[in-house]
Amino acid sequence: xxxxxxxxxxxxxxxxxxxxxxxxxxxxxxxxxxxxxxxxxxxxxxxxxxxxxxxxxxxxxxxxxxxxxxxxxxxxxxxxxxxxxxxxxxxxxxxxxxxxxxxxxxxxxxxxxxxxxxxxxxxxxxxxxxxxxxxxxxxxxxxxxxxxxxxxxxxxxxxxxxxxxxxxxxxxxxxxxxxxxxxxxxxxxxxxxxxxxxxxxxxxxxxxxxxxxxxxxxxxxxxxxxxxxxxxxxxxxxxxxxxxxxxxxxxxxxxxxxxxxxxxx
Ligand code: DGL
Numbered sequence: 564x565x566x567x568x569x570x571x572x573x574x575x576x577x578x579x580x581x582x583x584x585x586x587x588x589x590x591x592x593x594x595x596x597x598x599x600x601x602x603x604x605x606x607x608x609x610x611x612x613x614x615x616x617x618x619x620x621x622x623x624x625x626x627x628x629x630x631x632x633x634x635x636x637x638x639x640x641x642x643x644x645x646x647x648x649x650x651x652x653x654x655x656x657x658x659x660x661x662x663x664x665x666x667x668x669x670x671x672x673x674x675x676x677x678x679x680x681x682x683x684x685x686x687x688x689x690x691x692x693x694x695x696x697x698x699x700x701x702x703x704x705x706x707x708x709x710x711x712x713x714x715x716x717x718x719x720x721x722x723x724x725x726x727x728x729x730x731x732x733x734x735x736x737x738x739x740x741x742x743x744x745x746x747x748x749x750x751x752x753x754x755x756x757x758x759x760x761x762x763x764x765x766x767x768x769x770x771x772x773x774x775x776x777x778x779x780x781x782x783x784x785x786x787x788x789x790x791x792x793x794x795x796x797x798x799x800x801x802x803x804x805x806x807x808x809x810x811x812x813x814x815x816x817x818x819x820x821x822x823x824x825x826x827x828x
Contacts, residue, residue, distance in 0.1 A: 569791050569793055571631055573634070574635070574638045575601075576638045576639040576642070577605065577641070577713070578607070579809055587773040588636070602619055603805040606717060607713040608639060608641040609641050609713060613646070619642075626802075628656065634784060636780055640749050640750060644685045661776050663679050663685065665695055666694070668768075672743055675702050678706075678746065680734075682713065686748070707733045717751075719812065721754055727758055738763075
């Protein structure tokens, strides 16, 4: 399919996590048309091998390109840190990824201790290790794998006391080490913000990368002369690899979720 400035921006994640990037993207790019893919039939990605993650990314990216996407936002830290370099060399359209924001966290830290909550796949990736080494020489990074969090967020409810206990157990060692910033290194985790705000003392900054990703997407579109030219308000269409998508509880009631293989409306 031929792409042009007025065609779609693809956004994908293993599930509902990438939804946490959409408000920032729509705010900066109000005229753009987004196609959101939730790969919830294959979630979570966090415990998959790099090869498995790459295989899922290739299937989704090809589907988004077939639907006419002009750029793709990899709205998943696990997919970005494991696959974005390969995606960039395989496909000719631009990719924008998301990584845990340890650079701003480390630069602003007064206690020189920051916490990072992310998936096993992200924390063990070469890209995360490189970024962490480059920006945190004088800072202690307390890494914590958020085992079970993506699954709990996908199935809900978000006010389940068991989820609160699990999150609390991950945060405790960070508090004991005196962090003053908590980096949310998974796009699902902003769904935990109400819970985190209850658990964390006020002086601890919670950092996610949504705004940075939106700014970078705007920059890439501009540089590549791909910013949409219409004056009409943009839109979001939703696709899923699962029959009963978890997206349904999180998107506007009137929105439809279509099979990944179907065409945009
Ligand atoms: N939202 C994905 C991320 O940012 C979740 C990964 C998973 O499915 O485990 O890493």
